[in-house]
Amino acid sequence: MIAFLRRRPGLLPLLLLAPAIAWLVAFYVYPAIQMLQASLWSGTLETGFAFSWANAATYPEALGRYSDQFLRSILYAAVSTVVCLALAFPLAYTIAYRAGRFRTLLLFIVIAPFFTSFLLRVLAWKTVLGDDGFLLGPLKSIGLLPEEFRILATPIAVIFGISYNFFPFMVLPIYVSLEKIDRRLVEAAKDLYAGPARAFQRITLPLALPGVFAGSLLVFIPAMGDFVNAELLGSVQTRLIGNVIQSRFLVNNDYPTAAALSFMLMAGILAAVFIYARVLGTDELETGIG
C-alpha cells in the first residue's frame, strides 16, 4: 500500500479526503436531494407518500401561505445583523487596538457564551427581560415605565435574542480583519494630514470590510433559520419560517410542505453564499471565520 502510494503520490490527498467527502455526500448532499424529492411528494404519513412532478404546486402554495413568516424571517435576520454589526465593531476595534495585555482575555469573554448551553442562555434572557424582571421591574417601580410595558413576547425580544446568540460570529471576523491591518498605513495617512476620523474612514474601515462581510453572513444565515428565540422569547405574532418548518415537520408530519419551505430557504441562502464567494473568494471567507 505504502509502496503503491510512493509510485503514485497524486493519490494520497484523494485517499485522505475520501472518508470525509464520502460522509458529507452521504449525509449532507444526499439528504438535500432527498428533501427536494420529498417536496414533490403527496400523501400522508399514514397512507404513505407518492412522488410526482405535478406536486410542484406545493411550492407556490407554501410560499403564499407562509409569506408573512418568510418576510418576517428576512426582516428579523436583517435587523439582527445590523444590530450585531453596530454592537460588534467598536468591541472588535477595542480588542484589536486598545486591549493590550487583556486581548486574550477579552477574546475569551467574546466566545464564553458558547460554553453555556444555548437554550439556557435564551432562557436566561427570558429571566432578565421578564415583565417584572431585573431590568423592567425596577424601572416600573420607580415609575419610569408604565406597568403594562413589556419586552418579552414582542419582536424586540426575538431580535434581541437572535442578536445575542450570533454576536460572537460578528465580533471574531471583524477582529481578525482589523488585527491584520498594517498600522503604518494609518500613520502614513496621519502624516498626510488626515485627522483620526478621516484615517478611520479611508484606511481602517475599507480594510475591515472582509471581516464585516464574513461576520454579516455568519449572523444572517443562522438567523434566517432561527426558531428557538422566536419560540422562547416571542409570541404567535413573531413566528418565523423556522417555526413553520419545525412544526410542519415534527408536529404535523406535513413533509411535502416542510421540505418545500426548507428547500426555498436553503436555495436562497446558497445563492447568497455563492455570490459572496464569487465576489470575495473562498479563502477570504475561510480566513474570516478561522
Next chain:
Amino acid sequence: MLRWLGRNALRAYTGLALVYLLLPIFIVALFSFNDPVGKTNYTWVGFTLDHWANLFAIPGLLDSVIVSIRIAFISTLIATTLGTLAALALVRYQFRGRPGTSLFIFLPLATPEIILGASLLTLFVAIGRPPFFPLNEFTILIAHITFNISYVIVTVRARLAGFDRRLEEASADLGADGWQTFWRVTFPLILPGIAAAGLLAFSLSIDDFVITNFTAGRTTTFPMFVWGSARVGVPPQVNAIGTIFFVAAVSAVAIGSFLQRRRA
C-alpha cells in the same frame, strides 16, 4: 479633549459589551441557587443549595446528560479523525479541484442548522418506509458527525497553515522515512490543532439542540431535556448542570492553553 472622550467612551462601551456577553452565563449559574415557588424559575426567591445537593433528583435528567456525553464523545472521535485527514490533504497537497473541495466543505457551515436537521430527517423517513427508519441515538450520532466534520476541517486547517515544512525536510535529511517523520515530527506539531478541533466538536455536539430535535425521535439529550422542560418550567438542577458544563469547558480551554504555553 475630544480624543480623551473618545477613548473613554470606547472603554465604557467595552465594559457594557462584556456585561452583555456574560450576564446570561451569570444568570444561569445564579438561578441554580434559587429556591423557586412553583415550577417556573424566572424570579429570584431565595438562596438554597438544595438543588446542587439533589442534582439528579429530577427524573430523566441524569440519563439525558449521559446520552449527551456519549454522543459527544463518539461523534468527536469520528469527526476529528475524518476531518484531520481531510485537512492534511487540503493544506499539504496541491491537486485539481482543491478550491471546489474547500467550498464544498464550507457549505454545511453555511447551511442553517434547521435545514441540516430537516434534510436528515427526510432522509431517514424516505429510506425507512415502511416502517420508518427508527430515530434514536444512532441517527443523532450521524447528524452530529456530519456538522462536526466541517468544523474540524476548518479548525485543523487554520492551525496547519502556519506549519513549517522545513522541519519535515530536516527529519528526512536525518534519515527518517515518511512514516517516522509523520509520527515523530508532523503529528506532535499538529496535535494542539487537532485537540482544539476536538474540543470544539465536543462542545458543539453536547450543546446541539436544533439538529438533534429533528433526528432524535424519543431519545432525550440534555438540550432536548431543557427544551422539553422549558414549557412547564426548567428545574434549577438544569441550571446547575449547565454551570458544571461551563466550568468544565473553561477549565479544558485553560489547561489546554497552559500546556501549549509550556511547550512553546
